[in-house]
Amino acid sequence: MKSLTDTYELNNGSCIPCVGFGTWQTPDDEVGYNAVRKALDAGYRHIDTAAIYKNEETVGRAIADSGIPRNEIFLTSKIWGDDYGYESAKKAFETSLEKLGTSYLDLYLMHWPNPAKFRDRWQETNAATWKAMEELYKDGRIKAIGVSNFMIRHLEELSQTWEITPMVNQVKLCPGDTKDELIEFCRSHDILPEAYSPLGTGKVFSVPRIKELAQKYNVSVARLCIRWSLQMGYLPLPKSVTPEYIEDNANVFNFDISESDVSDIANLTHCCGKPRNPDEVPW
Secondary structure, three states: OOOOOOEEEOOOOOEEEOOOEEOOOOOOOHHHHHHHHHHHHOOOOEEEOOHHHOOHHHHHHHHHHHOOOHHHOEEEEEEOHHHOOHHHHHHHHHHHHHHHOOOOEOEEEEOOOOOHHHOOOHHHHHHHHHHHHHHHHHOOOEOOEEEEOOOHHHHHHHHOOOOOOOOEEEEEOEOOEOOHHHHHHHHHOOOEEEEEOOOHHHHHHHOHHHHHHHHHHOOOHHHHHHHHHHHOOOEEEOOOOOHHHHHHHOOOOOOOOOHHHHHHHHOOOOOOOOOOOOOOOOO
16 A cells, blocks of 8 residues: 555455544534635545544535535435334434535445444344445435444354345554454455544653654654555544644555564554454444
8 A cells, every 4th residue: 555545445446545633522513614624625534533523514515515526425424223124214314414415425334233222133223234334325415335343243243134245344454453253254254444533542751662662763652553554454534633743644655664573563463452342332
């Protein structure tokens, strides 16, 4: 990968830019608007949002105002668990399109594998939701479909009824949290791993070994971790609302981390906290 617009090829043949701009916790106001505009100005062409982020309108307005043709921007959103189910998933999709001001999505994801609302029947609810997404995909309303926070057990269950294999699984992947068995499973099914919170929700900045390696390569901690994510074969989704950080986070193509240092970073077990079980979260 040599630039923000270099791509991974998904299992349906479509292409996705290798680094995305995440918008989790990005406010639905001028701060959020300016962050997305800055990301687009910095060269990002992959923007990731979700219904539950409650900023789709701001993201859509920033994209429209950028003057960049819609077909040059890869736009992702996600359906929240409360809206799972065949009919409600289709309604949620239309709501997201309306808020984003677009006629299609490049990628649409199921946000959680076991929502609290459907915990007693998550398998059948996921199957119905995925069926709705498959139909939207076949109709050309979505260019690619996938999941988020799904572990192997959730993917195996969904595989019992899926007609179309997910193209993406977006999960937390950061130094010390590499979910090796899950990633191996995804790769064996040609499912691309996307890395949200590639900076460990900010915890990487206080890890001594990470800071030491950043000094070694003469880069910021953030650039080191985003570059590491790419060299691990993930698609990182860094986020920021600070213009200089947005710019810096895009600057990850002019250095390489040695294989031994890549391994060292991966083995900093739980340096950014222990992973949570998606079957036990209260949402």
